[in-house]
Amino acid sequence: GMSERGMGSAVGQVPEYIEMVARWCKANTRMPVIVKLTPNITDIRYPARAAKAGGADAVSLINTISSITSVNLDTFSPEPSIDGKGSHGGYCGPAVKPIALNMVAEIARDPETVGLPISGIGGVTTWRDAAEFIALGAGNVQVCTAAMTYGFKIVEEMISGLENWMDSKGHRTLDDITGRATGNVTDWQYLNLNYVAKASINQDACIKCGRCHIACEDTSHQAITHMVDGERRFEVIEEECVGCNLCVNVCPVENCITMEPLKAGALDKRTGEKVKKQYGNWTEHPNNPSRVATE
Ligand SMILES: Cc1cc2nc3c(=O)[nH]c(=O)nc-3n(C[C@H](O)[C@H](O)[C@H](O)COP(=O)(O)O)c2cc1C
Ligand code: SF4
Ligand code: SF4
Known part of the structure; x- marks a missing residue:
């Protein structure tokens, strides 16, 4: 392809x-200009900001990720092998979806590109994948690997699956779900450190x-048993x-x-402290050496 x-x-x-x-x-x-972004940056x-500065009507992402998928251990050639040699190829399909979702969210919540239309690409195989891209801010999605693997008909299944889900949730149009998850993507330091959840089996x-x-x-953290009273049993040690x-x-x-959140005021048996009601994040946490600077 072009990347190689x-x-x-x-x-x-x-x-x-x-x-x-x-x-x-x-x-x-006079046609709309949609800039396709490489994830190899x-x-x-x-790049999204640059596309917007150049007047692009939209961006689409991601293209494939430079990769070597395997090495033949008899010939020591990267595969697929072309007369004993191989070059990097473009990784795509379900494995790249998490990378693509993150990149879509990064652009959707960047104040400099907020509102720039996004076409989501990368591992879209089921209606759920499509819905996740849309929830993170993509106005539509594109399908490559899934169409190559299963044929164009896979898209019909995605459409009917998406329709069924939207009907069951009472979403009337795509506008009802587009970008609904974008505001819930935050940076690590703003997560609520006072939220405590324990695994429950x-x-x-x-x-x-x-x-x-x-x-x-x-x-x-060595927090799950394998034997209780001489019996094979798996329990969480809170x-x-x-x-x-x-x-x-x-x-x-x-x-x-499942992860079960502890209610405010409940005892966290690991720390011996009660769960705090108020939100608190790393920027203000006593263990953060940069705390003063961030306040
Ligand atoms: C065999 C193959 C050829 C591709 N050729 C191009 C291309 O010429 N131009 C382009 O922008 N993207 C190309 N792509 C990238 C896809 O359009 C898409 O961005 C990428 O594969 C991620 O989506 P997917 O996981 O649904 O495949 C190609 C992908 C594959 C697998
Ligand atoms: S023992 Fe297996 S099935 Fe049971 S909780 Fe653990 S991982 Fe799940
Ligand atoms: S029991 Fe708790 S510490 Fe152990 S893997 Fe599950 S969530 Fe993590």
């Missing part, structure tokens, strides 16, 4: 070029596979649980492990 040839992305990696090319296009066509807000749903125990034991969410992600049974 250093065409589109070579322009897309230099904001000054983006602005210049967008301006040329605007000056020479450090901060997606700069539904024993009736648990199939005793042990994945939560291994994950928490080996890589988090004194140890920090609410990291890891066990929820590894549990194969849907909704078997």
Whole structure:
């Protein structure tokens, strides 16, 4: 593709070029100019701002991510192999969706580009993927890998799925959901540090596979049992649980492990302190060495 040839992305990696090319296009066509952004940059807000400065009507993102997907360990050639050699390709499909969602949100909430129409691209495979892009501020979505994998018909399924969901939630038009999640995306330092949640295991749903125990034991806070009174049993030890969410992600049974918030005034058994009612964030936290500067 163009990225490997250093065409589109070579322009897309230099904001000054983006602005210049967008301006040329605007000056020479009556068609809307939509600038497609490469994710192979450090901060997606700069190319988006440049596109807007050049007069673009919209941006679309993301294009593919430069990647080597595998190496053949017999020939030591990157794959796919062209006569023993390989170059980087463009990563796409479901794996890139989280990266694309973040980049869409970054542009949607950037004061310098707020209101600039966005077309969301990257791993859109189901109606839910489309709804998530739209909720984060995309006015529409585009589909590449899913169409290549399943055919164009996949889009019909996305449309009917989206319609069913919107009907069930009482959303009448896309305007009812567009950008609804953008305001809930914030920077880490503004998250409420006084919010405390603990993992809770539904024993009736648990199939005793042990994945939560291994994950928490080996890589988090040793907060899930594997034996209780000589029986195989997985329970959360509230004194140890920090609410990291890891066990929820590894549990194969849907909704078997849930994160349960503690009410204000309840005792957090891990810290021995009562949960505070008021919001408090890192910028004002006593452990933050830069606290004075940020106040
Ligand atoms: C085989 C292939 C060829 C592509 N060619 C182009 C292209 O010529 N121009 C372009 O802007 N994007 C191109 N893309 C990128 C897609 O339009 C899209 O931005 C990217 O694949 C992410 O979406 P997806 O996860 O739905 O595939 C190509 C993608 C694939 C997989
Ligand atoms: S939320 Fe984290 S710390 Fe708590 S039980 Fe799950 S993995 Fe362990
Ligand atoms: S991962 Fe889920 S199903 Fe498996 S033991 Fe833990 S709670 Fe039970």
